[in-house]
Amino acid sequence: MSSLLLDTINGKQCSRRPVWFMRQAGRYLPDYKAVRAKAGNFMTLCQSPEMASEVTCQPVEILGVDAAIIFSDILVIPVAAGMELNFVEGEGPQFKTPLPQCGLKDYNSKNSLSYVYEAIKASVRRLPTNIPLIGFCGSPWTLFAYMVQGSGSKDFSKAKSLLWSDPTFSQNTIDFLTNKIIEHLELQVEAGAKVVQVFDTWGGLLDTQDYRQFCFKPMKKISTYFALKQIPVVLFTKGSGSYLSELSKTGAPILGVDWTVSLDKARKIVGEDTVLQGNLDPIALCSSKELMQNKLKKLLLDHGPKGRHIVNLGHGVTPQANLETVKSFVYSAQEMSERLMAGELK
Amino acid sequence: MSSLLLDTINGKQCSRRPVWFMRQAGRYLPDYKAVRAKAGNFMTLCQSPEMASEVTCQPVEILGVDAAIIFSDILVIPVAAGMELNFVEGEGPQFKTPLPQCGLKDYNSKNSLSYVYEAIKASVRRLPTNIPLIGFCGSPWTLFAYMVQGSGSKDFSKAKSLLWSDPTFSQNTIDFLTNKIIEHLELQVEAGAKVVQVFDTWGGLLDTQDYRQFCFKPMKKISTYFALKQIPVVLFTKGSGSYLSELSKTGAPILGVDWTVSLDKARKIVGEDTVLQGNLDPIALCSSKELMQNKLKKLLLDHGPKGRHIVNLGHGVTPQANLETVKSFVYSAQEMSERLMAGELK
Numbered sequence: 001m002s003s004l005l006l007d008t009i010n011g012k013q014c015s016r017r018p019v020w021f022m023r024q025a026g027r028y029l030p031d032y033k034a035v036r037a038k039a040g041n042f043m044t045l046c047q048s049p050e051m052a053s054e055v056t057c058q059p060v061e062i063l064g065v066d067a068a069i070i071f072s073d074i075l076v077i078p079v080a081a082g083m084e085l086n087f088v089e090g091e092g093p094q095f096k097t098p099l100p101q102c103g104l105k106d107y108n109s110k111n112s113l114s115y116v117y118e119a120i121k122a123s124v125r126r127l128p129t130n131i132p133l134i135g136f137c138g139s140p141w142t143l144f145a146y147m148v149q150g151s152g153s154k155d156f157s158k159a160k161s162l163l164w165s166d167p168t169f170s171q172n173t174i175d176f177l178t179n180k181i182i183e184h185l186e187l188q189v190e191a192g193a194k195v196v197q198v199f200d201t202w203g204g205l206l207d208t209q210d211y212r213q214f215c216f217k218p219m220k221k222i223s224t225y226f227a228l229k230q231i232p233v234v235l236f237t238k239g240s241g242s243y244l245s246e247l248s249k250t251g252a253p254i255l256g257v258d259w260t261v262s263l264d265k266a267r268k269i270v271g272e273d274t275v276l277q278g279n280l281d282p283i284a285l286c287s288s289k290e291l292m293q294n295k296l297k298k299l300l301l302d303h304g305p306k307g308r309h310i311v312n313l314g315h316g317v318t319p320q321a322n323l324e325t326v327k328s329f330v331y332s333a334q335e336m337s338e339r340l341m342a343g344e345l346k
Numbered sequence: 347m348s349s350l351l352l353d354t355i356n357g358k359q360c361s362r363r364p365v366w367f368m369r370q371a372g373r374y375l376p377d378y379k380a381v382r383a384k385a386g387n388f389m390t391l392c393q394s395p396e397m398a399s400e401v402t403c404q405p406v407e408i409l410g411v412d413a414a415i416i417f418s419d420i421l422v423i424p425v426a427a428g429m430e431l432n433f434v435e436g437e438g439p440q441f442k443t444p445l446p447q448c449g450l451k452d453y454n455s456k457n458s459l460s461y462v463y464e465a466i467k468a469s470v471r472r473l474p475t476n477i478p479l480i481g482f483c484g485s486p487w488t489l490f491a492y493m494v495q496g497s498g499s500k501d502f503s504k505a506k507s508l509l510w511s512d513p514t515f516s517q518n519t520i521d522f523l524t525n526k527i528i529e530h531l532e533l534q535v536e537a538g539a540k541v542v543q544v545f546d547t548w549g550g551l552l553d554t555q556d557y558r559q560f561c562f563k564p565m566k567k568i569s570t571y572f573a574l575k576q577i578p579v580v581l582f583t584k585g586s587g588s589y590l591s592e593l594s595k596t597g598a599p600i601l602g603v604d605w606t607v608s609l610d611k612a613r614k615i616v617g618e619d620t621v622l623q624g625n626l627d628p629i630a631l632c633s634s635k636e637l638m639q640n641k642l643k644k645l646l647l648d649h650g651p652k653g654r655h656i657v658n659l660g661h662g663v664t665p666q667a668n669l670e671t672v673k674s675f676v677y678s679a680q681e682m683s684e685r686l687m688a689g690e691l692k
Contacts, residue, residue, distance in 0.1 A: 155628075155629055157629045160627070160629045164630070164633050164637045165633060165634070165637065204585075204587075204606060205606075207605035207606065207627050207641070207660075208605070208606065208608040239550075239587075239606075241587040243587075259553035259554070260550060260551075260588040260589070262554040281506070283503045286503055286507055287511060288511070295555070318501070318503070
């Protein structure tokens with residue numbers, strides 16, 4: 001069954017741009033909050049295939065987006081490796097004992113992360129056949145940063161310091177994570193995901209030397225692995241402006257860009273062969289429909305009708321997003337991009 | 347009296363690179379903390395010319411940096427315009443009533459900010475004649491963002507939303523701030539500052555359209571004003587990777603860059619006429635001397651011996667910096683850059 005997302009990725013002629021957005025199963029959506037309340041806590045929701053598939057499919061059913069992304073968390077990998085998470089309300093998740101104080105155990109993804117694959121299977125059963133499901137994980141460096149820092153951070157100073165003071169341990173851990181990520185993504189594809197996205201949330205914090213060694217190289221390994229299997233990979237780096245040219249050398253066929261790079265400039269940097277994904281500032285979804293539509297129109301025109309573009313945000317939607325504006329984002333992107341492709345959007 | 351900093355800016359042949367660093371009068375330094383404790387609170391320290399000049403001169407006397415930067419705060423401008431600040435320990439400063447709820451009053455910088463100019467005069471008297479003093483302020487958008495948000499923020503969602511929902515009010519406020527910034531910087535120069543730096547801390551959060559209108563244009567106005575008076579302006583934008591090419595079009599003779607752009611790449615983007623300032627990751631000052639020196643050597647070699655470069659960090663030093671590593675950063679930058687210029691650093 002063909003789908004707009006896969007047709008766009010594969011370079012087929014399409015009548016409009018596909019649209020989905022990061023964190024589309026999230027707290028801005030009352031229907032999500034109802035299931036989240038029933039689950040009690042975030043990890044229970046991730047680990048319940050029935051509830052996870054319900055929130056995965058909601059944005060398709062309520063908003064009409066052109067793809068679903070499995071509801072899960074990048075931290076399921078460190079949890080499977082034996083790290084214990086604490087959830088403090090109002091703060092992000094925290095590891096009870098961060099690296100390197102805790103040890104990591106090897107594990108079998110098929111067993112330890114079966115709840116993710118079950119949720120994918122349940123979602124695929126529920127989704128219309130023309131709506132593909134996207135699998136995902138964090139980048140090796142992003143997972144490492146969180147596992148060493150123990151929680152979110154402005155500068156991930158502990159993680160950086162460990163990279164420098166113990167590069168062997170750091171490299172080994174990043175290699176372990178890279179393999180586990182490949183295993184996890186591949187099993188998500190086996191379960192029914194058609195595209196996989198790597199969230200490199202903290203890549204933009206590294207200097208050029210460390211970026212190359214600890215971020216670029218493992219991401220290139222992941223991209224190469226899936227390129228050989230012809231499974232499309234999206235790489236998304238927050239604050240990727242400085243690294244866009246490097247990212248295009250990973251071989252990932254799709255790159256997510258944020259709103260600090262205009263799509264015409266991004267297109268010049270990455271060339272014609274890469275699909276671009278993005279790049280509305282998520283804060284625009286907190287404002288009125290009209291203001292959001294102005295920005296949306298500009299980004300569609302920035303890219304132009306030629307070449308391949310997936311409409312998305314430049315980062316995840318925030319809990320404060322206005323639901324009416326979010327709804328309008330989806331149908332406006334569909335309607336405006338159809339006019340764009342027909343040469344009628346000015 | 348000549349100085350290494352001004353000679354470098356003016357393109358004279360120098361034996362080594364000048365070095366100073368952002369927030370060099372700060373909490374990593376026990377001598378600073380002693381004065382800060384005596385002052386009781388941060389704003390009292392800013393507003394006492396004697397104590398402010400003492401902490402301004404400490405890094406020159408203790409570390410041997412090649413320039414001093416006046417100890418002050420970017421928020422002195424909104425305070426002069428009548429906004430009231432609350433300081434909560436452990437959190438950043440907060441405005442009691444943010445914009446647009448509060449009104450802004452016009453004021454005479456010479457009177458309202460005289461404490462800054464007095465501190466500059468006292469510092470210049472105390473500094474060796476070959477050590478220039480740098481004046482500074484926040485960029486118009488950075489001040490506006492803080493004044494609307496009321497405090498620091500991850501995304502400055504309120505400030506962005508106001509830009510979009512009331513562009514006229516936003517533009518008028520930014521224009522007011524631009525004029526006040528020019529006035530304030532000019533009076534700092536009259537008091538004895540030889541160079542001025544504009545901290546555009548939050549420019550990297552804007553999309554390309556807003557960046558152009560609300561950030562680039564006012565910064566260009568500031569740069570143009572001081573270019574006519576032949577006063578060197580440094581523009582520093584945090585996360586400037588995406589905007590480096592735009593920044594070079596402001597006409598500012600000196601651009602501060604962060605560690606996510608290597609200096610050879612930055613040089614290619616900005617051309618030969620711009621002085622580059624940066625770009626060690628401040629977290630490197632939290633680690634050992636040896637690790638910091640590796641990174642410092644790499645950045646010196648990245649730029650190379652040709653062209654004009656001021657050694658600095660890519661952002662302000664953190665309170666957690668290791669004092670021995672900070673000391674080593676200063677003398678290593680001086681010693682290594684001398685070898686670089688002599689063709690002996692490999």
